[in-house]
Amino acid sequence: MDNQRISDELEIARLLTTYARAVDTKDWELYRSVFTDDAHIDYSSAGAIVGSRDEVVDWFAVNFGVIPWSMHYITNIEIGQTDGDSATVRAMFYNPMQLPGMTEMSACGGYYHHELVRTPDGWRSRSLREENVWFTNAP
Structure with a gap:
C-alpha cells in the first residue's frame, strides 16, 4: 500500500468521525x-x-434537535474502489440514543454507503445512503 492510499484512508476515517x-x-x-x-x-x-444537504440540515434542525442524546459509533470502514479523486465507502454504524418521552435507551445499527470525492478542502461525501438494518426500543 502506498503512502497516498494510507493518507487517503486516514483522512476518510477522520471525515466519518x-x-x-x-x-x-x-x-x-x-x-x-x-x-x-x-x-x-x-x-x-x-x-x-x-x-439535498441543505434540505437534510433543515430537517435535522427541527426533528433531530428533540433527541436528548445520541452516540454514533462508526466502525469497519471499507474503502472500495478509488480512482485517485473519488472513492466508495461502506461503514457500519451503531447508534444508541435517548428518544423523547422514553425512559429506556433505544439503539439502531446498519451501514453508511458514501460516494466520496477529493476537493481542495479534502475528502467530502457527495452521496450518503443509510442502510438501517435494525432498531431496538422503537418509539
Missing part, C-alpha cells in the same frame, strides 16, 4: 462541512428524509 460528532452534537454547520454543496443524502431506511 467528523460526521458522527456533527450529528451527536447537533452542529449542523460541521455536518454541512462533511458533504459537497450538491450532495444527495438518503435516510429513508430509517423513515427519515431524502434530499
Whole structure:
C-alpha cells in the first residue's frame, strides 16, 4: 500500500468521525462541512428524509434537535474502489440514543454507503445512503 492510499484512508476515517460528532452534537454547520454543496443524502431506511444537504440540515434542525442524546459509533470502514479523486465507502454504524418521552435507551445499527470525492478542502461525501438494518426500543 502506498503512502497516498494510507493518507487517503486516514483522512476518510477522520471525515466519518467528523460526521458522527456533527450529528451527536447537533452542529449542523460541521455536518454541512462533511458533504459537497450538491450532495444527495438518503435516510429513508430509517423513515427519515431524502434530499439535498441543505434540505437534510433543515430537517435535522427541527426533528433531530428533540433527541436528548445520541452516540454514533462508526466502525469497519471499507474503502472500495478509488480512482485517485473519488472513492466508495461502506461503514457500519451503531447508534444508541435517548428518544423523547422514553425512559429506556433505544439503539439502531446498519451501514453508511458514501460516494466520496477529493476537493481542495479534502475528502467530502457527495452521496450518503443509510442502510438501517435494525432498531431496538422503537418509539
